[in-house]
Amino acid sequence: MIKIIISILLKNHKNLQKMINQLRRPPVFVFLIMLFIVVFGPLLAPYDPIEPKPMNTLAAPSWDHWFGTDNYGFDILSRVLYAAQIDFSLALVGVLIGGGIGSLLGASAAYRGGITDFFLLRFVEVVQSFPVLLFALALFAAIGGGSRNMVLAIAIVNIPLYLRIIRSSLLPLRTAEFVDAARCAGLNGFIIVIKHFIPNAKGQIFSLFVLSCAYAIQIIAGLSFIGLGVEPPHPEWGSMINAGAGYIMLGVWWPSIFPGLAIVISVYAINGLSRQQMTDQIRSSV
Amino acid sequence: MKLQNYSGSEDPQQINKYAIFSRLMRYFIKRLGILFIVLIAVSMLTFSVTRIAGTPLYAAIGVYSTKEMIEERKEQMGLNKPLWEQYTNYLIGLANGNLGSSRRTFAPVKDEIGDRLPATAELVIFAVGLSTLWAVPLGAIAAFKPHGWADRLGSILSQFGVSVPSFWLGLIFIYIFYYILGVFPAPFGRLGGADPPSFVTGLYSIDALINGNLTLFLETLKYIAMPAITLSFTSSPPIFSVTRSAVSNVLGSQFVEAARSYGIPSRVIIFRHIAPNAAPPIINIVAMTFGYLIGGAVLVEVVFSWPGIGTYAVQAMDFSDYDPVLGVVLLSATIYVVIYFLVDILQVLLDPRLRE
Amino acid sequence: MKKLLEINRVHVEIKSINKRSVHPLKGVDLQVGHEETVGLVGESGCGKSMILRTILRMLPHGGYQTKGKILLNGDRIDKAGDKYFETIRGRKISMVFQDPVSALSPLMRVGEQISDIYRYNVHSTKVEAWDLALNLLEALGIVNPKKVAYRYPHQMSGGMAQRINIAMALVCEPQLLLADEPTTGLDVTTQMQVLELLRDQLTRLRASLLFVSHDLRVVKKICTKVGVMYEGKIVEFGKSNEVFSSPSHPYTQRLLEGATL
Numbered sequence: 001m002i003k004i005i006i007s008i009l010l011k012n013h014k015n016l017q018k019m020i021n022q023l024r025r026p027p028v029f030v031f032l033i034m035l036f037i038v039v040f041g042p043l044l045a046p047y048d049p050i051e052p053k054p055m056n057t058l059a060a061p062s063w064d065h066w067f068g069t070d071n072y073g074f075d076i077l078s079r080v081l082y083a084a085q086i087d088f089s090l091a092l093v094g095v096l097i098g099g100g101i102g103s104l105l106g107a108s109a110a111y112r113g114g115i116t117d118f119f120l121l122r123f124v125e126v127v128q129s130f131p132v133l134l135f136a137l138a139l140f141a142a143i144g145g146g147s148r149n150m151v152l153a154i155a156i157v158n159i160p161l162y163l164r165i166i167r168s169s170l171l172p173l174r175t176a177e178f179v180d181a182a183r184c185a186g187l188n189g190f191i192i193v194i195k196h197f198i199p200n201a202k203g204q205i206f207s208l209f210v211l212s213c214a215y216a217i218q219i220i221a222g223l224s225f226i227g228l229g230v231e232p233p234h235p236e237w238g239s240m241i242n243a244g245a246g247y248i249m250l251g252v253w254w255p256s257i258f259p260g261l262a263i264v265i266s267v268y269a270i271n272g273l274s275r276q277q278m279t280d281q282i283r284s285s286v
Numbered sequence: 287m288k289l290q291n292y293s294g295s296e297d298p299q300q301i302n303k304y305a306i307f308s309r310l311m312r313y314f315i316k317r318l319g320i321l322f323i324v325l326i327a328v329s330m331l332t333f334s335v336t337r338i339a340g341t342p343l344y345a346a347i348g349v350y351s352t353k354e355m356i357e358e359r360k361e362q363m364g365l366n367k368p369l370w371e372q373y374t375n376y377l378i379g380l381a382n383g384n385l386g387s388s389r390r391t392f393a394p395v396k397d398e399i400g401d402r403l404p405a406t407a408e409l410v411i412f413a414v415g416l417s418t419l420w421a422v423p424l425g426a427i428a429a430f431k432p433h434g435w436a437d438r439l440g441s442i443l444s445q446f447g448v449s450v451p452s453f454w455l456g457l458i459f460i461y462i463f464y465y466i467l468g469v470f471p472a473p474f475g476r477l478g479g480a481d482p483p484s485f486v487t488g489l490y491s492i493d494a495l496i497n498g499n500l501t502l503f504l505e506t507l508k509y510i511a512m513p514a515i516t517l518s519f520t521s522s523p524p525i526f527s528v529t530r531s532a533v534s535n536v537l538g539s540q541f542v543e544a545a546r547s548y549g550i551p552s553r554v555i556i557f558r559h560i561a562p563n564a565a566p567p568i569i570n571i572v573a574m575t576f577g578y579l580i581g582g583a584v585l586v587e588v589v590f591s592w593p594g595i596g597t598y599a600v601q602a603m604d605f606s607d608y609d610p611v612l613g614v615v616l617l618s619a620t621i622y623v624v625i626y627f628l629v630d631i632l633q634v635l636l637d638p639r640l641r642e
Numbered sequence: 643m644k645k646l647l648e649i650n651r652v653h654v655e656i657k658s659i660n661k662r663s664v665h666p667l668k669g670v671d672l673q674v675g676h677e678e679t680v681g682l683v684g685e686s687g688c689g690k691s692m693i694l695r696t697i698l699r700m701l702p703h704g705g706y707q708t709k710g711k712i713l714l715n716g717d718r719i720d721k722a723g724d725k726y727f728e729t730i731r732g733r734k735i736s737m738v739f740q741d742p743v744s745a746l747s748p749l750m751r752v753g754e755q756i757s758d759i760y761r762y763n764v765h766s767t768k769v770e771a772w773d774l775a776l777n778l779l780e781a782l783g784i785v786n787p788k789k790v791a792y793r794y795p796h797q798m799s800g801g802m803a804q805r806i807n808i809a810m811a812l813v814c815e816p817q818l819l820l821a822d823e824p825t826t827g828l829d830v831t832t833q834m835q836v837l838e839l840l841r842d843q844l845t846r847l848r849a850s851l852l853f854v855s856h857d858l859r860v861v862k863k864i865c866t867k868v869g870v871m872y873e874g875k876i877v878e879f880g881k882s883n884e885v886f887s888s889p890s891h892p893y894t895q896r897l898l899e900g901a902t903l
Contacts (some may be wrong), residue, residue: 122320126327129623130615131581137599138615141608142335218451220584223452226600241454245589247473248461257461260454267449275445373693432703433659544745548700548759548810549732558758562749638794 027272034269037040038088041081050074050233058252068254070243072233073151076255080262086260088266090147091216094154095209101155102162103205107198109163110170111179122165124160132157136223153223154216161212162205169204170197203281207274214270222264237263306641314631321627328619332612333376385616386609388602395613399595403617404488405476405586406594411489411580412514417522418572425529426564429537440530444523452520456589459512470512473590475511515592517583521575528571532564539563566633577625581618643793644716645675646850647697647818652710652720654689654696660815666692668874669710674818679844679851681882683858683897688871690854694820696720697852702729714818736748736811737820740802741827746795749764752806753779753791757814763814778809782839801832805839812843820846821853825860837864858901862886870894 037044047065051074061068067076109120130138136153143149173179182196198205223229224238232239237259244255346534385395400444422459427436456473463470471478483493483502494503536542537560545555584596591597595614604612634640654667666689684749687798694790695701697712712720719730739745747755757771766774772791779787782805795803804824809895811819821840825833841864844851855861861868862882869879870891878891889895 010304122323122327125320126324126331129324129328130331130619131578131584131622131624133584134599134615137584137603137611138335139334141611174583213348221451222453225451225585227604229636238451240499241451241457245453245457248457249465251461251465253461256454256457260451260457263451263454264446264449268445271445271449540739540741540744541747544737544739544807544810545747546700547731547737547739549728549730549736549763549814549895550759551728551762554762556756558750559747563747637749640797 001059006206025276027269027276031269031273034119034266037081038084038266040063041084045075045078045081047075047078050235058247058255059250061254067258070240070255071247074233074235076240076258079240080237083235083237083240084262084266086147086230086234087217087220087263088213089152090220090230091213094151095158095212095216097151098155098158099162099205099209099212102159103166103198103201104194106160106163106166107170107194107201109167111175111197111216113174117167118161124163127156127160132219133222133226136219137226140223140228145231147230150220150223150229157219158212158216162208165204165208166198166201167199173197173200207277210270210274210277214267214274217263217267217270310634310641313634317627317630321623324623325620328616328623329377329380330373332616333373336376336608336612380616385613388610389607390602390605395610398598398610399613399617402593402595402598405592406580406583406596408476408489408491409510409513409517409587409592409594410583412491412510412575413517413521413579413583414572414576415520416514417525417575420518421525422529422568425526426533428526428530429533432534437530439525443519444526447519447521447523450520451585452516453585453589455519456513456516456586459516460589463512471508473507473512475591475593477505480505483597513586513592516589517579517586521579521582525568525571525575529564529568532567533560536560536564562636566636569632569636570629573625573629577622580621581614644812645673645713646676646678646715647672647852648711648713649673649693649697650711650713652693652696652712653708654692654701654705655708656702656705664790666874667696667725667764668764670871670876672869672876672879674850674852676817677844677848677850678867679841679853679865681861681868682854682871683856683861683868684871685897686856689874690871691822691893693871694737694822694854697820698737699727732759732816733814734816735818735820736814736816736851737822738804738807738811738824740823741794742800742807743798745807746803751792751794754790754803756806759810760813762874774813775809778813779805781842782809783835800828801835804828804832804836808836808840808843812847812849815847816849818850818852821851821855823855823857824853826855833860834863840864858886858897871896 055073057069057071057073059065059069065075065077065082070076070079086249105120109117127135135157139153139156140149141170143152178196220229220236221238221241225242227239227242230236230239232243240259241256244252244257244259247253339511383396385399387394391398421440424436424440428434428440431437436437459470459474464472476482480502482490483497483499486493486496490506491503494506496501500583542559545559546552550559581596583594584600587594587596588600595617599611599614602608645739649670649672650686652667653665653669656664656666670689670693672680672682672693682693692701697707697719701707707720710720711718714730714734719727722730746752749800753772753775756775757768760766760771760774762770776787779790784790784802784805784880790798790802795806798806807824824840825836828836837860840851840900842851851865853861854863865882866883867880868885869876870885870889870893871877872893878885878889878894885894886898889898
């Protein structure tokens with residue numbers, strides 16, 4: 001599928017036909033719609049997400065406010081749409097940073113072997129022995145909350161994940177001939193790792209990327225739910241759910257349900273895309 | 287009829303039981319060593335957090351303090367000593383069970399965690415028990431009949447289990463089962479304020495049974511139902527996947543086909559051939575899920591006001607009270623690593639092939 | 643005189659969800675008489691192993707026998723009920739597989755695996771079955787049957803493991819033994835030993851053998867008759883020395899050219 005996106009950029013007609021065929025499949029279609037909403041969300045939002053209307057708090061869903069209003073009078077639909085961008089961008093940046101570092105470290109571990117490998121593996125074990133949320137909690141205890149540190153938390157969580165998987169997929173290639181050939185040509189280790197070694201794990205990296213973005217969204221929502229992360233009144237799905245939590249028992253369901261639905265749909269769509277990609281791979285290799 | 291002329295059928299390997307035993311012991315000690323290294327690293331991480339936060343000093347003093355008071359407090363808290371000495375003191379304190387004290391309640395963290403750990407443990411036990419009850423059989427059936435009803439049902443449940451945020455699911459359950467249907471009670475903790483049964487294990491359900499109090503037992507079940515179901519739903523997808531793939535692998539292996547060709551009845555094949563061979567990965571994932579959830583049930587605990595170590599950490603966090611947070615983090619990481627170690631040893635004990 | 647095994651125009655189809663159906667067997671005719679050793683040769687993928695699995699009704703997921711009849715001593719077994727068929731597997735017909743170690747259950751001691759078969763097919767006691775297993779191991783040339791019976795499959799060599807497999811196949815004294823490339827994974831000397839062992843046991847039990855292999859040498863050594871398979875059909879059949887010396891079908895000729903006999 002990456003090839004299709006790239007060939008669109010290169011204006012290749014044959015692949016354009018392929019792309020349109022791809023669109024016919026539900027997971028890709030849903031994903032693209034979701035992507036559209038995320039990118040153009042704020043333009044679609046009917047109201048300003050942080051413009052309160054104290055007269056109209058906790059209004060049930062109606063034609064004026066499709067998703068109702070919350071306890072400050074904010075329109076929930078608009079907040080959900082704006083929050084989409086915030087959640088996705090935090091997740092994306094965090095995963096890109098963490099994934100980038102993790103992949104590099106994993107490739108180095110696979111390439112070097114020996115002591116580097118041993119210590120990197122131990123490092124992974126140690127970091128992964130903390131349940132993710134508690135780890136983030138401890139991190140926030142040390143350096144405080146806020147969006148910037150949220151990105152840091154996501155990045156740190158992803159490093160061991162990428163390290164492990166990239167390492168295990170590149171390990172068999174350590175003794176491959178092209179590595180020796182590159183070394184004979186006089187290239188130093190760093191360049192070899194980046195230019196020749198890592199591209200072999202391209203497929204793995206991409207599918208891991210999709211999955212870890214979905215996972216990151218869940219983590220961000222969870223942490224915001226507890227109160228860490230994005231500061232109010234900026235909309236964020238997790239904190240919106242938190243704000244509405246107390247009202248659910250009174251029957252006011254809309255402040256919490258809609259943001260949660262957004263999370264479910266996003267994560268489901270992203271996972272659906274990766275599932276589609278996997279079945280594609282299986283079919284093409286048969 | 288003895289046929290003497292077959293050469294090469296003598297015993298090529300003298301199976302040396304002593305050699306196997308000593309190899310096992312060496313493996314055990316090696317894993318134990320790694321366990322200790324990891325635990326030390328974990329403690330180093332939490333230690334550095336306490337120092338980075340810079341909290342011990344300023345948390346202890348407050349805003350209105352003169353320079354002399356600060357210096358005096360620093361000396362008193364041992365913050366002037368070199369880092370290595372501070373760390374060793376920290377370790378010694380840990381070994382004695384000293385996890386610091388809460389800035390808010392002034393109670394030792396160890397005691398407060400001890401009070402709340404049974405609550406989390408009970409919740410996790412119920413959740414993992416529920417998950418195993420539905421995910422393992424469903425995964426097995428899905429493996430026997432690919433693309434059948436079990437496969438499709440399990441896959442859909444797994445996909446949703448992964449996509450749904452656990453705290454949101456908890457809220458939905460509260461809305462449906464408490465607000466609309468009134469089946470389960472309001473989410474105000476383990477018994478909603480009623481008196482707990484006399485303490486035996488700290489697990490209310492078991493204690494109620496031990497005390498012979500059936501109504502109290504049913505009450506505890508009603509309160510633990512929603513949080514346990516919520517937690518189970520979001521943590522069971524891996525159990526389903528692993529079960530399905532483990533059983534599927536075993537089903538496709540040659541010895542199962544061979545056993546069928548010898549006319550061994552299917553019931554026997556399932557229990558004596560398939561189950562023991564598929565069990566290790568399944569036991570592995572169930573135990574790891576358990577270890578993970580001790581620390582990972584935070585969100586569900588918060589939603590249902592469940593008085594476990596998760597809510598304890600979050601409450602402390604809200605008050606910038608960092609010792610409890612780190613105590614909880616350290617404890618759950620330790621539990622996870624220890625379970626990981628035990629599962630490893632168990633694998634070796636169960637599978638004779640790993641002993642070679 | 644009824645043949646022991648008759649396969650009449652059997653077709654097998656494998657349906658799958660994602661791909662089109664495959665037809666591994668397209669009208670197979672084969673006969674095995676009493677106390678006969680019949681070989682089946684052909685390239686990989688021609689369907690020889692599929693015939694064995696069709697006889698024992700152990701086709702892969704989605705596989706069905708669509709046409710034809712399989713008769714054992716004149717009785718139709720392909721359409722027989724499941725309960726009746728349980729009396730056939732292991733007792734009247736049984737099979738030896740290619741990779742000896744992976745055909746054994748990894749977590750169970752081998753002696754127990756042998757005695758299990760006897761126990762569940764004949765409903766004997768544990769002790770009787772165990773003794774029988776030990777005797778059988780000894781008869782197959784295993785020197786320390788008591789010690790070996792307590793071993794696990796991964797603790798034995800390929801040759802010994804294959805003897806265990808043969809013991810398991812023969813413990814209930816079947817009339818027909820199916821063999822799916824049983825010597826392919828073994829080294830040459832062990833191959834010969836296993837073949838001799840098979841021949842002696844078959845003579846003792848007065849049983850027949852249907853031996854599938856792509857190794858023509860091995861087939862020539864042990865089989866009196868041979869059938870050549872190509873793309874799901876038997877293209878030539880006859881006494882092995884006749885077929886090997888003067889093949890009539892062009893495919894057989896090609897096959898023989900490639901082999902060193």
